[in-house]
Amino acid sequence: MxxxxxGVQFISDNATIFISMKSAELPKNYNPSDYxxxxxxxxxxxxxxxxxxxxxxxxxxxxxxxxPPPNANGSLHAGHLMYVVExxxxxxxxxxxxxxxxLPGTDHAGIETQFVxxxxxxxxxxxxxxxxxxxxxxxxxxxxxxxxxxxVSSFQSMGFSADWDKLKFTxxxxxxxxxxxxxxxxxxxxxxxxxxxxxNWDPVTQSAYADIEVTHIEREDELYYLDYGTLVIATTRPxxxxxxxxxxxxxxxxxxxxxxGGLATIxxxxxxxxxxxxxxxEFDFGTGALKVTPGHDRNDYEIGLRxxxxxxxxxxxxxxxxxxxxxxxxLSVEEARKKVVTALEAAGKLIKxxxxxxxxxxxDRSKAVxxxxxxxxxxxxxTELNKxxxxxxxxxxxxxxxxxxxxxxxxxxKNEHDWCISRQIWWGIRIPVFYKTSTDSTKKDxxxxxxxxxxxxxxxxxxxxxxxxxxxxWFSSGQWPYATLLATDDFDQFYPTSTMATARDIxxxxxxxxxxxxxxxxGKVPFENVYLWGMVTDEKGQKLSKSKGNYEDPMKxxxxxxxxxxxxxxxxxxxxxxxxxxxxEKIKGYRNxxxxxxxxxxxxxxxxxxxxxxxxxxxxxxxDHWMALALNEAIVSVTKDIENYRYSEAGQxxxxxxWDKLADQYIEYSKQSTNPEMLAYCxxxxxxxxxxxxxxxxxxxxxxxxxxxxxxxxxxxxNVILKPDVAASKNFELEIIEVLSARQKQQDSVQxxxxxxxxxxxxxxxxxxxxxxxxxxxVENAPASxxxxxxxxxxxxxxxxxxxxxxxxxxxxxx
RNA sequence: GGGCGAUUAGCUCAGUUGGCUAGAGCGUCUCGUUUACACCGAGGAUGUCGGGGGUUCGAGUCCCUCAUCGCCCACCA
Numbered sequence: 001m002x003x004x005x006x007g008v009q010f011i012s013d014n015a016t017i018f019i020s021m022k023s024a025e026l027p028k029n030y031n032p033s034d035y036x037x038x039x040x041x042x043x044x045x046x047x048x049x050x051x052x053x054x055x056x057x058x059x060x061x062x063x064x065x066x067x068p069p070p071n072a073n074g075s076l077h078a079g080h081l082m083y084v085v086e087x088x089x090x091x092x093x094x095x096x097x098x099x100x101x102x103l104p105g106t107d108h109a110g111i112e113t114q115f116v117x118x119x120x121x122x123x124x125x126x127x128x129x130x131x132x133x134x135x136x137x138x139x140x141x142x143x144x145x146x147x148x149x150x151x152v153s154s155f156q157s158m159g160f161s162a163d164w165d166k167l168k169f170t171x172x173x174x175x176x177x178x179x180x181x182x183x184x185x186x187x188x189x190x191x192x193x194x195x196x197x198x199x200n201w202d203p204v205t206q207s208a209y210a211d212i213e214v215t216h217i218e219r220e221d222e223l224y225y226l227d228y229g230t231l232v233i234a235t236t237r238p239x240x241x242x243x244x245x246x247x248x249x250x251x252x253x254x255x256x257x258x259x260x261g262g263l264a265t266i267x268x269x270x271x272x273x274x275x276x277x278x279x280x281x282e283f284d285f286g287t288g289a290l291k292v293t294p295g296h297d298r299n300d301y302e303i304g305l306r307x308x309x310x311x312x313x314x315x316x317x318x319x320x321x322x323x324x325x326x327x328x329x330x331l332s333v334e335e336a337r338k339k340v341v342t343a344l345e346a347a348g349k350l351i352k353x354x355x356x357x358x359x360x361x362x363x364d365r366s367k368a369v370x371x372x373x374x375x376x377x378x379x380x381x382x383t384e385l386n387k388x389x390x391x392x393x394x395x396x397x398x399x400x401x402x403x404x405x406x407x408x409x410x411x412x413x414k415n416e417h418d419w420c421i422s423r424q425i426w427w428g429i430r431i432p433v434f435y436k437t438s439t440d441s442t443k444k445d446x447x448x449x450x451x452x453x454x455x456x457x458x459x460x461x462x463x464x465x466x467x468x469x470x471x472x473x474w475f476s477s478g479q480w481p482y483a484t485l486l487a488t489d490d491f492d493q494f495y496p497t498s499t500m501a502t503a504r505d506i507x508x509x510x511x512x513x514x515x516x517x518x519x520x521x522x523g524k525v526p527f528e529n530v531y532l533w534g535m536v537t538d539e540k541g542q543k544l545s546k547s548k549g550n551y552e553d554p555m556k557x558x559x560x561x562x563x564x565x566x567x568x569x570x571x572x573x574x575x576x577x578x579x580x581x582x583x584x585e586k587i588k589g590y591r592n593x594x595x596x597x598x599x600x601x602x603x604x605x606x607x608x609x610x611x612x613x614x615x616x617x618x619x620x621x622x623x624d625h626w627m628a629l630a631l632n633e634a635i636v637s638v639t640k641d642i643e644n645y646r647y648s649e650a651g652q653x654x655x656x657x658x659w660d661k662l663a664d665q666y667i668e669y670s671k672q673s674t675n676p677e678m679l680a681y682c683x684x685x686x687x688x689x690x691x692x693x694x695x696x697x698x699x700x701x702x703x704x705x706x707x708x709x710x711x712x713x714x715x716x717x718x719n720v721i722l723k724p725d726v727a728a729s730k731n732f733e734l735e736i737i738e739v740l741s742a743r744q745k746q747q748d749s750v751q752x753x754x755x756x757x758x759x760x761x762x763x764x765x766x767x768x769x770x771x772x773x774x775x776x777x778x779v780e781n782a783p784a785s786x787x788x789x790x791x792x793x794x795x796x797x798x799x800x801x802x803x804x805x806x807x808x809x810x811x812x813x814x815x
Numbered sequence: 816g817g818g819c820g821a822u823u824a825g826c827u828c829a830g831u832u833g834g835c836u837a838g839a840g841c842g843u844c845u846c847g848u849u850u851a852c853a854c855c856g857a858g859g860a861u862g863u864c865g866g867g868g869g870u871u872c873g874a875g876u877c878c879c880u881c882a883u884c885g886c887c888c889a890c891c892a
Binding site (some may be wrong): 026028029030216223233234235236237248281282285286287289290291292293297299300356357358359404405407408411412415504505507508534539541561572573574575577578579581582583585586588589590591592593594595596598599600601602603604605606607640641644646648649652655656663664667668671 | 817818819820821826827828829830831839840841842849851852854855856857885886887888889890891892
């Protein structure tokens with residue numbers, strides 16, 4: 001570990017340069033692709049990403065970020081680009097000399113990945129059922145593990161300085177062990193139960209889902225008014241009349257007062273059902289009478305429980321009709337609806353139909369319409385568990401950036417219902433439960449057991465069956481912070497972690513649950529700060545996506561403009577919690593900035609080539625004082641801004657320091673009177689400040705410094721050292737003004753000369769045209785169009801002359 | 816129905832606890848082939864900070880209200 005080497009082999013088109021020899025001449029323009037991969041290798045070879053790399057003071061507070069695990073099977077997409085802020089935070093902390101860990105990992109992403117793989121299978125005319133659960137799982141596992149390097153190498157090419165050797169995967173044994181352990185504890189504590197409840201069922205993926213995985217979309221359907229004998233009801237789902245168990249009206253509704261307690265009749269099947277009164281029913285909707293179908297509607301299910309009504313199921317897991325008259329059995333919901341409506345119409349039971357816009361629940365990923373069904377699922381009682389979470393957030397033990405998400409998180413936590421954690425998805429962590437199949441009445445119906453051995457011990461061979469359900473992906477990823485740190489032996493040093501930075505749309509799904517699991521399992525919040533970002537969109541605010549054609553592969557962008565340019569575009573002008581717009585123009589602007597950085601360095605290096613050590617410069621001229629003041633101010637403000645998650649402002653301050661102050665003012669001045677030590681010092685500071693944002697170009701330059709043999713990534717964050725004199729600095733400002741006005745005068749005189757020359761030319765032209773028009777024979781004999789042309793030319797020239805004279809006046813006035 | 820955010824130059828956006836004579840980048844216009852950079856330099860133009868009202872010595876910033884756009888949550892027979 002003591003042996004460090006800094007020689008980087010930079011690959012250029014025609015030559016290979018060993019930078020350890022400090023190449024004498026740098027190319028005029030910075031070409032990122034010549035350096036980036038070599039720089040990343042340099043960091044890796046020097047173990048720069050390891051937590052204690054560059055740590056000068058072990059007593060400094062450790063800094064850690066757990067990377068939100070991207071889908072192992074995916075590729076870099078717009079959402080991942082914002083991970084740049086995690087890298088900025090990590091690099092900053094590392095340079096501050098804190099033990100720094102950015103722990104990377106990937107997610108098996110249950111339904112996402114299963115969906116992708118099923119589509120691959122579909123191309124071979126196969127479904128997962130052709131393979132069976134075990135074989136399917138193995139195939140997906142092999143597929144995912146084969147793909148995993150894609151995302152990792154994309155992240156690395158973004159320059160992400162995570163500790164890649166520690167990469168974790170949500171299905172790693174040491175992770176699942178922790179997940180099992182949590183499940184068992186929760187179960188023992190009575191916080192997990194198995195129940196037969198109405199859930200969001202997706203007939204396409206054939207699994208239950210939590211409420212939060214369901215989206216509501218507006219759709220136009222028809223509202224049917226049906227004759228139920230004693231009254232008329234309105235429904236959008238006539239196919240479910242076979243599962244009706246009651247008609248409900250509002251208890252205060254006078255229209256139906258006398259009917260409550262009596263019967264209504266389901267048309268087509270002529271079954272009598274009671275009329276009941278329930279507050280849930282609204283007066284104004286439809287007829288004010290509601291058919292109650294506990295088996296297939298969330299609210300009806302609740303009404304059913306309140307009134308002790310039976311539950312009838314007429315739709316199966318695939319979304320087809322069952323337990324219905326023969327005519328409809330086996331039909332899909334849509335087919336059945338049409339057929340039932342036709343039959344109702346024929347029977348004279350369809351009173352009227354009208355269009356209605358209402359919202360329909362669909363599954364986030366499959367987009368299938370959710371069919372509420374009553375099934376056996378595993379649930380977690382979150383109300384109790386959320387209480388300490390709410391307290392912790394209220395006490396700011398977890399701080400939100402931006403602040404407004406604190407309120408949003410609290411609101412959600414206070415209203416969360418029991419969480420359905422079981423999925424009938426095959427790609428995921430199997431719930432560690434075994435069921436009794438024997439009739440032995442001394443044995444429990446099921447046991448929670450991590451492996452089969454325990455089940456054999458308890459039930460005896462052949463007397464049990466394993467649970468086939470898997471965990472909701474968020475059940476395992478909710479435990480990601482401590483599960484990963486335990487697996488890498490970093491828990492003691494780095495838990496609780498410093499910052500969780502992630503997309504704002506998974507605040508509920510993920511962030512709040514990590515806090516919940518963290519507090520339950522470790523007694524501590526899993527992170528002290530939460531930083532949330534929005535979507536990355538194009539300049540019009542449209543979500544970037546391949547199908548919309550506004551998404552270019554980031555790797556193509558970085559190849560053309562450089563990774564640093566993309567990183568800067570993602571960190572400047574984008575504020576926490578809000579959508580970030582990027583465009584090619586913006587990226588190009590930062591490419592130019594990187595090149596500016598390169599050339600500033602080139603200039604300074606050319607003026608300091610004989611410098612072997614970097615000394616604290618003496619401030620000689622007023623310009624030195626002015627520049628020192630600018631440096632000091634930048635150090636203070638950039639540090640403060642990064643500490644407070646104001647990356648945009650930190651980046652902008654650095655940008656302005658380098659371009660406006662150093663390049664445009666100080667260097668321009670230094671061409672008259674040079675202070676090489678000060679120039680070298682400026683470069684040193686600027687590179688350090690810029691490094692978290694633009695790590696590649698700054699490191700590439702750092703490798704060229706004749707006075708330094710180190711890697712910038714683990715160099716120290718700058719402190720204020722210089723003591724400039726404010727009065728001297730003011731003098732320089734006055735000097736600048738003088739220089740500028742002199743320059744302006746010079747420019748004006750050039751301009752004036754030019755204008756006067758033009759005026760003279762115009763005047764001559766004018767004379768010529770006037771002479772032509774004064775010629776009687778020309779006016780009388782030439783074609784009319786030609787004469788007209790000369791006249792308009794005359795007018796135009798007169799106008800132009802006036803404009804020029806006005807311009808001259810303006811310059812004179814401004815002086 | 817409940818909540819949150821946005822509205823600032825032609826475009827994209829900053830603007831922290833009220834102190835602003837309101838900024839940046841891009842674009843635009845004028846000038847410039849100065850040996851760090853044309854992926855450049857110098858300079859200019861462009862704003863009743865969405866409308867209305869209020870608090871204050873002072874409001875882009877705080878309060879009320881209206882409008883438009885976007886997002887989240889709940890619900891919709």
